Amino acid sequence: MSQDLMNKVEAAYKKPEVDQFEIGDTVEVHTKILEGNKERIQVYSGTVIARSGSGTREMFTVRRIVGGEGVEKKFPLHSPKVDKVVSTRKSVVRRAKLYYLRDRVGKATRLTERRV
Amino acid sequence: MTKGILGRKVGMTQVFDESGNIIPVTVIEAGPCHVLQLKSQERDGYEAVQLGFDDKPRRLANRSERGQVAPLSSKRAKKLAAAGVEASAKPDCEPKRFVRELRGSTEGFEIGQEVSVGVLSDVKAVDIVGTSKGRGYAGVMKRHNFAGQRATHGVKKVHRHTGGTGCSAYPSRTFKGLNMSGQYGNAKVTQRNVKVVKVDEENNLILVYGAAPGPNGGFVVVKATNMV
Structure with missing residues (x-):
């Protein structure tokens, strides 16, 4: 009953269609950022290592290596600031959270590509 | 009458504003x-x-x-x-x-x-009156944010206790009104000047910024604030 009400509230703020991607995918996240008065699109690419939450609170985590240092960014899936998410490569993964990648460096961080 | 309505707290979630920022809200089923x-x-x-x-x-x-x-x-x-x-x-x-x-x-x-909740449609901020979550007979650390005592250095099973309360020769008594353990929560709480994020007349819902007193499913009174 109260969950119904919550769904009604969240329905208005959710994107009607979210871009399809899975855990382990290499994605390009296009985010809108405001510079002065101009809006421009910034692209951040990396591996999706986790999805968490539900409804409007759903988030996904994208990990990449920048200058030898691991960087993770967490995006709200339904945020209007996230323009689109493009999946460029799929991988064979056996779990929902790829936190084990944090302990790996170099070649060990590679995931086997899954051809669709 | 003060502009206001009775309702039930549904729960918290987050919504996006026009510029895409996340706003934490409490959903209240208000009326009819x-x-x-x-x-x-x-x-x-x-x-x-x-x-x-x-x-x-x-x-x-x-x-x-x-x-x-x-x-x-x-x-x-x-x-x-x-x-x-x-x-x-x-x-x-x-x-x-x-x-x-x-x-x-x-x-x-x-x-x-x-x-219906329409009475609050042009109201910017409200006061929310509810009954806070009951915590039972709570110790001083939970109830009054006391620091407790040390974990080691000879402290004997009084790690979450209050310290001394009566001093020494002077005044040789405990002052009235000292914070001590006791019933905490399950009391009337008024959260004042809470911003209204959205009034949904169709579904009889009101969304307010941040938290509201009480458990999900608890009854609340939502009325236009008298704060300037």
């Missing part, structure tokens, strides 16, 4: 309420509108609750009717679970009228 009684200056000494929220099945309501919303036949009612005393007006609705009064002029209200 029925006007059960009007309090008047002559009769009661003050003016207020009594609202009722959430139907209570008649089999659960006691006789006074049923008599509040609809006329009941009784010896006394018959006697009064025979003596020519006019019976008080009844709203003719189901008995209500949650009944509260909102002070202020009763002008424009009549008994039995339905009040």
Whole structure:
């Protein structure tokens, strides 16, 4: 009953269609950022290592290596600031959270590509 | 009457504003309420509108609750009717679970009228009155944010206790009003000047910024704030 009400509230703020991607995918996240008065699109690419939450609170985590240092960014899936998410490569993964990648460096961080 | 309505806390979530920022909100199912009684200056000494929220099945309501919303036949009612005393007006609705009064002029209200969340549609900020979550008999660390005592260095099983309370030779007594352990929560709490994010008249919902007192499913009074 109260969950119904919550769904009604969240329905208005959710994107009607979210871009399809899975855990382990290499994605390009296009985010809108405001510079002065101009809006421009910034692209951040990396591996999706986790999805968490539900409804409007759903988030996904994208990990990449920048200058030898691991960087993770967490995006709200339904945020209007996230323009689109493009999946460029799929991988064979056996779990929902790829936190084990944090302990790996170099070649060990590679995931086997899954051809669709 | 103060602009306000009775409701039930549904829970918290987050929504996005026009620029895409995340706003934490509490969803409150507000109304529809029925006007059960009007309090008047002559009769009661003050003016207020009594609202009722959430139907209570008649089999659960006691006789006074049923008599509040609809006329009941009784010896006394018959006697009064025979003596020519006019019976008080009844709203003719189901008995209500949650009944509260909102002070202020009763002008424009009549008994039995339905009040919806639309009354708050042009209100910027509200006060929310609810009953906080009960924490039982709580110690001083939880109840008053005391620091407790050390984990080691010879402290003997008093790690979460308060320290001394009475000092030494002077004053040799405990001052009145010292913070100690005791019942915490399950008390009336008013959260003032809470911003209204959205009023959804279609679904009888109001979204307010941040948290609201009480557990999910708890009854709350939402009224326009009197803070400037």
